[in-house]
Amino acid sequence: MTRTKKIDLRARLKRLEDVDWDFSTSRSQSAFSSLHWHPCRYPSQIPAVLIGALSDPGEVVLDPFLGSGTTAVEAQRLDRACVGLELNPVSALMARAKTLSRRSDQIRKLVDRIRILVRQNAKREAVPKTVQSEKWYTPRTLNDLRRLRSSITELRGDGRVLAEAAFSAILLPVCRETRHWGYVCDNTAPKDNHERDVIELYEKTLIGFVEAYEARDVYRNAPHQREEPASDVKVLEGDAATILQDRPIDGAQLIVTSPPYFGVADYVKAQRLTLEWQGVEIEPLRQKEIGARSKRHRLVAADQYLADCKRVFEGCREVLDRGRACAVVFGESGDRMPMNEKFERVVESCHFKLIYKQSRKISTGRRQNPSLQLEHLLIFM
Numbered sequence: 001m002t003r004t005k006k007i008d009l010r011a012r013l014k015r016l017e018d019v020d021w022d023f024s025t026s027r028s029q030s031a032f033s034s035l036h037w038h039p040c041r042y043p044s045q046i047p048a049v050l051i052g053a054l055s056d057p058g059e060v061v062l063d064p065f066l067g068s069g070t071t072a073v074e075a076q077r078l079d080r081a082c083v084g085l086e087l088n089p090v091s092a093l094m095a096r097a098k099t100l101s102r103r104s105d106q107i108r109k110l111v112d113r114i115r116i117l118v119r120q121n122a123k124r125e126a127v128p129k130t131v132q133s134e135k136w137y138t139p140r141t142l143n144d145l146r147r148l149r150s151s152i153t154e155l156r157g158d159g160r161v162l163a164e165a166a167f168s169a170i171l172l173p174v175c176r177e178t179r180h181w182g183y184v185c186d187n188t189a190p191k192d193n194h195e196r197d198v199i200e201l202y203e204k205t206l207i208g209f210v211e212a213y214e215a216r217d218v219y220r221n222a223p224h225q226r227e228e229p230a231s232d233v234k235v236l237e238g239d240a241a242t243i244l245q246d247r248p249i250d251g252a253q254l255i256v257t258s259p260p261y262f263g264v265a266d267y268v269k270a271q272r273l274t275l276e277w278q279g280v281e282i283e284p285l286r287q288k289e290i291g292a293r294s295k296r297h298r299l300v301a302a303d304q305y306l307a308d309c310k311r312v313f314e315g316c317r318e319v320l321d322r323g324r325a326c327a328v329v330f331g332e333s334g335d336r337m338p339m340n341e342k343f344e345r346v347v348e349s350c351h352f353k354l355i356y357k358q359s360r361k362i363s364t365g366r367r368q369n370p371s372l373q374l375e376h377l378l379i380f381m
């Protein structure tokens with residue numbers, strides 16, 4: 001990855017003057033957005049606008065808080081390379097599944113093979129000991145999930161990524177819990193014997209991936225009147241600050257990211273169902289998570305959150321090219337202590353300078369509770 005020439009960043013910022021950051025009249029541009037549930041995912045229009053205005057095709061975009069891959073999806077759609085860092089293995093899986101460099105016709109062939117394997121397979125994979133099977137699933141649902149797992153074990157490479165992602169995506173809608181995802185997050189016993197057609201939903205999710213890739217390629221190839229290879233996306237799994245210490249890239253020309261809300265969501269516990277099937281212990285990951293809701297009552301929680309953010313942005317400063325932008329979408333809850341100004345000072349202490357600030361309303365569909373109403377778009381250089 002090579003560094004590019006400097007740009008007139010302040011001139012680029014003028015492109016943002018007329019943007020309605022609330023996006024009150026538009027839906028998500030990405031067909032990937034609805035394929036797998038993820039808490040506090042920001043709308044795809046935000047990274048799309050920022051990447052289009054503040055970088056050029058072929059450049060490298062970094063997201064140190066990748067989540068389910070919204071930034072990476074938009075970077076690839078706009079012909080930028082992307083490097084994303086993510087602690088949560090379920091989020092990292094989803095990001096990889098959404099950003100394969102294959103053409104959409106190749107994705108369709110992979111999905112067709114997966115569907116054939118499922119239909120032909122009569123085996124039932126043993127349930128990992130980490131899965132609370134009787135708690136979360138009816139016997140019929142569990143039987144179908146075991147069948148899917150058996151077919152997934154026969155896959156390798158990108159096919160395995162897609163199959164694992166689709167399996168993860170259906171676990172919440174097929175489980176016994178029907179009240180709210182928070183009950184799964186808090187490991188609370190369901191009060192219902194809810195069931196859905198597991199195989200049908202799995203295949204529908206796989207087809208959703210095909211359609212999302214087709215939409216990506218239609219957009220990407222239209223200007224060229226020919227099929228161009230998709231830009232590479234690299235998803236690195238682990239603690240962002242630790243990864244950045246090892247300088248995983250030669251240089252980034254833009255950072256677009258949204259740090260976890262402080263004390264609002266438990267991103268790791270929210271993916272409990274998939275982590276159980278993966279055999280991953282939740283507690284060690286939860287302890288490493290930045291700003292987790294479960295840590296909110298600790299006396300040092302706010303200071304620790306800011307310190308953790310500082311470590312990440314110190315690493316970002318080292319890999320971001322001079323004179324280029326670091327765009328941050330920062331949200332906070334009205335039920336917690338005000339953090340925005342303290343966060344700004346933390347980032348500026350990492351040798352960044354705040355050059356643009358705008359607030360946006362959070363749509364009701366993305367709020368974890370009524371106190372979440374505003375986010376702040378901060379651009380540093």
